[in-house]
Amino acid sequence: MNHLSFYWLPDNRDLLIKGIESEFAHFLETSVSSGKISLPPLPEIVIKIQRLCSSQDTSVHDVADCLLEDPGLTAIVVRVANSVIFNRRNIICTDLITAVSRLGINRVRDIVTAQAIEQLKNSVDLSKQCNLILSDSAVNSRKLAATMVMVVEEFRQTKDPQYNHLEVDKALLAGLLADIGLFCIVNEYHLYLSKGNYLAPEIALQIFNTQCAQASLLVLNSWGFDTDFLEVSSNEFKQEKIAEVTYLDVARIANHILMFRRQDEDLYEHAVEFDLTGAEILYKLTNMRDIEFNSKVNKLINTCGL
Numbered sequence: 001m002n003h004l005s006f007y008w009l010p011d012n013r014d015l016l017i018k019g020i021e022s023e024f025a026h027f028l029e030t031s032v033s034s035g036k037i038s039l040p041p042l043p044e045i046v047i048k049i050q051r052l053c054s055s056q057d058t059s060v061h062d063v064a065d066c067l068l069e070d071p072g073l074t075a076i077v078v079r080v081a082n083s084v085i086f087n088r089r090n091i092i093c094t095d096l097i098t099a100v101s102r103l104g105i106n107r108v109r110d111i112v113t114a115q116a117i118e119q120l121k122n123s124v125d126l127s128k129q130c131n132l133i134l135s136d137s138a139v140n141s142r143k144l145a146a147t148m149v150m151v152v153e154e155f156r157q158t159k160d161p162q163y164n165h166l167e168v169d170k171a172l173l174a175g176l177l178a179d180i181g182l183f184c185i186v187n188e189y190h191l192y193l194s195k196g197n198y199l200a201p202e203i204a205l206q207i208f209n210t211q212c213a214q215a216s217l218l219v220l221n222s223w224g225f226d227t228d229f230l231e232v233s234s235n236e237f238k239q240e241k242i243a244e245v246t247y248l249d250v251a252r253i254a255n256h257i258l259m260f261r262r263q264d265e266d267l268y269e270h271a272v273e274f275d276l277t278g279a280e281i282l283y284k285l286t287n288m289r290d291i292e293f294n295s296k297v298n299k300l301i302n303t304c305g306l
Contacts, residue, residue, distance in 0.1 A: 031188060038184060038187060038188070039184065039219060039222065040116075040117060040120055040180070040183045040184065040187075040219070041120070042113070042116050042117075042120075043070070043073075043116055045066065045067070045069055045070040045073060045112075046073075046112050046113055046116045048066050048069075049063060049066055049067070049108065049109050049112055050109055050113065050223050050224065052066060052105075052109075053105050053106055053108075053109040053224065054224050058105060060097060060100050060101045060105065061097065063100050063105050063108055064096045064097050064100045067096060067100070067108075067112075068096065073112055073115070074096055076111070076112070076115055076305070076306070077096065077099050077100065077103070077108060077111060077112070078093065078094070078095075078096060078099045079305040080099075080103070080111050080304070080305035080306060081093055081098075081099035081100075081102050081103050081305075082099075082305070083303055083304050083305035084303045084304075085149065085168050085169050085172055085300070085303065085304050085305070086102070086103060086107075086169050086304075086305065087102075106226075107169065107170075107173075109224075110170075110173045110177075110225070110229075111173065111306070113177065113223065114173050114176040114177055114306060115306055117176070117177065117180055117183065118138055118141075118142075118176065118306065120134075120183060121134040121135060121137055121138035121183065122134075122135055122138055124183075126186065126187065126190040127190055127193065129201050130186045130187075130189060130190045133182070133186050133201075133205070133208075134182070134183065134186055137179055137182050137183075140179075141175060141176050141177075141178060141179055142175075142176065142301050143258060143297060144175040144178060144251070144254055144255065144258065145171070145172045145173070145174075145175025145176045145178075145301075146172070146175070146296075146297040146298075146300040146301050147175070147254035147255075147257055147258055147285070147297065148171040148172065148174065148175040148247075148250050148251055148254040149168045149171050149172050149175075149300050150254075150285060150296060150297075150300070151171070151250050151253050151254050151257075151281055151285070152166045152167070152168050152171040152250055153168060154281040154284065154285070155245060155250075155277065155278075155281065156168070158277055160277070162243070162244050162245075163244075163245060163277075165243055166245065166247070166250065170228065170247065171247060171250055172300075172304055173229075174228060174229050174232040174233075174247050174251065175232070175251065175254070176306070177216075177220065177225070177229060177232075177233065178216065178232050178233050178251065179212055179216055179233070180216050180219050180220060180233065181211070181212050181213070181214070181215025181216030181217070181218065181219050181233070182208060182212050182215070182216070184215050184219060185207075185208050185211055185212060185215050186208070189204055189208075213233065213234045213235050213236075214234065216233035216234065217230055217233050217234040219233075220233050227239055228246070228247040228248075229247075231246065231247065231248040232247050232248050232251045235248070235251075235252075236248075244275055245274070245275065245277075245278060249272075249273065249274065249278070252272040252273075253272055253274055253278055253281065253282055255272075256272045256282065256286075257282065257285045257286050260286045261286065261290070261293065
């Protein structure tokens with residue numbers, strides 16, 4: 001029985017975790033690396049729109065006609081098109097064709113996908129533990145998305161042309177979809193438990209953290225999202241930087257701000273690169289009063305239309 005007492009020793013907790021997690025971690029890693037991990041169960045209308053957007057022959061009318069099959073999504077797209085973040089000229093539109101035309105075909109795909117994932121996180125019927133992980137993810141992704149918007153707004157307010165490529169709407173959606181792979185991983189965990197296996201939630205969370213980025217990259221890449229989304233979701237650059245500040249830089253700054261504000265113990269191990277403007281933005285947003293910062297985050301979330 002020496003091996004049992006050895007694993008029970010507090011000093012060897014890491015060895016215990018490695019021993020217990022190995023089977024599930026290997027199973028999950030194999031699923032992700034082979035591309036066989038199950039994708040989130042999106043509504044058929046969202047899948048149709050994703051397929052339409054992958055075709056160069058698709059028109060605004062094609063996407064609008066597809067959306068009409070789902071009145072709920074139709075209302076969301078029109079509402080988002082009129083929201084502060086997406087309606088830059090402050091011109092209200094009331095018809096679907098105008099809304100899709102204003103947003104663009106790919107942005108409509110991004111919006112309906114983000115909306116579907118947010119709904120899944122809050123309504124999926126898995127175990128209580130899995131549901132809690134996903135609902136926490138929904139809260140955290142909204143905070144990251146709103147903070148990314150705040151960072152982009154600060155860059156844009158400098159009026160420096162080198163930041164003109166940064167768009168608040170894209171920052172918002174990249175943040176909302178950054179951890180999309182978590183849904184797949186949690187679903188795999190639920191299936192693992194349903195087969196009679198056991199893995200403590202706190203240990204499972206450690207595995208989720210190591211696999212989420214790769215799973216998110218796999219999902220977004222399979223759905224045809226561009227490199228900016230892929231870089232944010234995987235937290236690594238996929239191409240040579242063509243701009244001083246990329247969306248991944250924005251995401252890392254935003255994440256650093258959130259870590260600072262919640263006094264995360266891993267803050268000082270979190271590396272983030274930024275230029276002088278980025279440093280000023282980081283200083284400003286980390287020193288903003290909690291009530292002011294939280295109010296702005298909530299306002300952005302409530303006014304984005306999603």
